[in-house]
Amino acid sequence: MTMLMRAPTTDTETRYPYLVSSVPAARAVNAVKLYGNAETSVRALDGVNVDFAPGCFTAIMGPSGSGKSTLLHCLAGLDTLTSGSVAIGETILGTLRERQLTRLRRDRVGFIFQAFNLLPTLTAAENITLPLALAGRKPDPDWYDTVVDVVGLRDRLGHRPAELSGGQQQRVAAARALVSRPEIIFADEPTGNLDSRAGGELLAFMRRAVDAFGQTIVMVTHDPVAAAHADRIVFLADGQVVDEMFDPTAERAIDHMKQLGG
């Protein structure tokens, strides 16, 4: 496992690896998303400008209805913007066609939903390797072992989702997102359905993925304790980025949310 760790070269890079890179892992520029028709239209995203640096664990917080899920969906290529643009690495999603978007989701992006992340017919192992199988690729055995061990699911690999607890299911989903080594993982309230212990395990796992493997993660959450695991919090309100915070703690996050009137 140590082999796979990035060897830190400077002190700055050790502490804030994302500050070093010039190309963001994902970026939104003037992102606008309207729902509904002219009269009843909702501005879910109202000119969002945000960068997500590689190797950084970012949390997105904001009141309900502020556009967090919408932003994540648009960034992950699951939805399209009304205007503005989003990019994964140097790829601008608006220019991609359906087939290319699908390939992007499969090869370059990982996604963890709040619930129902797994196919009930497949075992945990099959679920983890599903994106690779769809790409017709074999998982790198070392990396696969590493991921499985980090998630702590080795003795559950042959089980089907119905035989796993909610927390285990979410960890399988996280392993699936990780195993294809995507450039970026999006997670929409991944701990929303978990109790604090299971949630804690999942967050620890994500943190580890970032620290040990340089994985980029963007996570939406309502929970300040969860957000405190991140390197940075982006605050959204009424479809706009209103603030951000580096190296957050739960207390500072709570305070900030209160200021936003959430």
Next chain:
Amino acid sequence: MRRLLRGALAQGARLFGTALAVALAVTLVSGTFILTDTVNAAFHQASADNGGTADVVVRSTSLFATQANSLPEREPVPESLLSRVTSIAGVKAAWTAVQGYAELVDKQGKPIDAKGLPTVGSAVTPDVALAAGRAPTGPGEVAIDAETARKNGLQLGDRIKVLFSGSTQEFTIGGFLQAAGDVVASTKAIFDQVTAQRVLGVEGKVDAIPVQAEPGVSAETLRARINAVLPDQYEAVTTAQVARESAESWTKAVAFLPTALLIFAAVALLVGAFIICNTFSILVAQRARELALLRSLGASPGQLTASVLCEAVAVGLVGSLVGVAAGFGAARGLLALFGRMGFQLPSATAVFLPRTAVIGVAAGVVVTVLAALAPARRATQVSPVGAMSGADGARTHGAGGRLVVGAGAGIAGLATLLTGVLGGGARPTIAVGIGAVGMLVGIALLAPLVAGRAARIVGAPLVRLFGEPAFLGRENAMRSPRRTASTAAALMIGIGLVGVVAILAASVKASASRTVDDSLRADFVLTPTGLGGAVSGVPPAVVDRLRATPAVATVSEIRGGQWGLDGRTQTLLAVDPTTVTAMHEVDAASGAAVRRLDDAGVLVRDTVAERYGWRVGDKVPMTFARTGTRNMVLQGTFSTNAVRTDFVITLGAYKANYAQIFALSVDVALAPGVTPAAGRAEIERALADYPVVKVMDHAQVIAAQGDQVDRLLVPVTALLALSVVIALLGIANTLALSIHERTRELGLLRAIGMARRQLRSMVRSEAAIIACLGASLGIVVAVFFGWALVASMRALGVTELVFPIAQLAGLAGLATVAGMLAGVLPARKAAGLAVLDAISSDR
């Protein structure tokens, strides 16, 4: 209750496939009735029309009603009887009627093919209706039917050749006959009376004397009066009675048709029942939560069952009504097709009796409700808490009962089938049929036990070929074995039956060809062209000409006829005992029996003699239409299948009891040293005037028999194919419902990078796996049932068992591909789902 129903109506769209399955099956039911009613009505109509203007007909008595659509097998009436009839009080007019075989020959010298239908020559009668020209007079003139003239471009004044049983003669066309309301288009030639009697070989005699009553005298009164003065061997009957008899003989001739069609309809309904049951099972499972909510709100189990059953009634009703309407359309289409083929029915309108609608709708609704019964009961067994928590509570319920019933039906079916195979019981073939139905039901009920494993095996090549999407499709097929099994079982039934028919056909052909190879020693067999109607055949003159041909050493004639035994119609063959064994080599005992046969005797198939308890030397009371009951001596028995009937008499005995002069077939052996080619050339030259006779060597005999089998096989297969179509519909339906159920999964798959193409491939793989499962099961079933059926038909001459491997494999392949195609629409629907909507749907 109304609220429950509204829930049901909401899924109307999802029940579309089910309604369509019901509709297809009911189409067959109602179409059968409409077709049968129409044909029967047409027969009655035509028979009534044929009576002309006569009220009563005088004819010879017949002791035995012939079965098929033959001209009545009666002695002629002496012409002298006419004057006696005319002198009876109340008779306004009486004339004579003469009828016989006369085939028209077209300008190219080929007989005008009436497609095996009667080619009738008769004497002119006072009530003949002419379309043009005049009634024929003198020895050189003929009037023919206007339709035949039109089709062959014949004009008044043209010369035309006519083939009679004894000769070919040329006439001038003097008139065209108006089309009468004939059931079937036949060619007609009318001559003046003396000419007709001469050419038809009945000089001084007539077939019947039609009589017209004076005004005020009823047909019935006149009939009684005439009968009072007639000698015993003649009778007077009203034309209404003649029409009835004629219509009945026609109706009887096609009586097998509705029965056969209704059997196919029953198969279609059975297949439909599987789909209905499956659909309702899925719907109930999908609505488990809703039903549980209703339960916890206080709905009683009875109410829930009722709500599902109401849904079934609604679907059954809609499907049946559509089916009845479609049946009307299908029947009209078929009638039009018949018309195109020459069977023009006089009344073109399809007959629609209220009974048709009632039976069609009842069948559709009853089957639908019965099929929905088990799922409806299951709906009530949903425990409120279990279903609310999302557990699939309805999964294992009733499995035990199902297995018991399945095993019971399977074992009982197998036992019945085996008794048939072992030849036990009076009708082994029917035992096999009933056993097969039991086994099919058993297999269908037990199939879920192995469906999962079977899907894994069947899907393996697909997974290797198409990778992950096929793998996921296979997992989907395996996740609910019951759903997969009952969808596949429907296809199994359809494919199984088509396969059995293919095996049977191949076996019958092989058996026939084996018989020809083993026993036919004649160099050529001569048969009439066309389908061989009752009045045509190989004319006696042909036999004479063959005998006069030097290249021919032996000529042996075989005739056929019907007779009555205790009121039941039987068939017999008449042979020349001295020559027939040289033409047909049979086992030694049968051969010896034939050689010993004389004109007072009859040979009986050993199994038949045993059934009646007859021994050699016993008297067999044979009732002939013309001559009454004769006690023929049972002179021997035979066992060979080369003889296609159970009774054989001599030609001498035949001539004494039948007026029929045509041969079914004539066997010819060439003189030593004559090559087949030379022999054929010489025979054909000798028979140049008889284009109605075809000369066949062994290969051609085998081919002709094969043709006959195919002619039966094609429509049967077409009708069974309807069941296959219904089963394929079931695959599409099941998949559509499953996709609805798995919307969220599909969204997830798309979100993590499954391409649309892959998603479609996944759904199609599932369809292909189900279809392949059904098709392979069907082929297995077909092989087993085919074996059983052929074994049970050994006594009927099906001695060879042939599995047309290429055909069966093709059938399975075709069904699998068709199944995959059935998955195309559901696949497209699945691929069309918007990713985010799918993920956030509550399914």
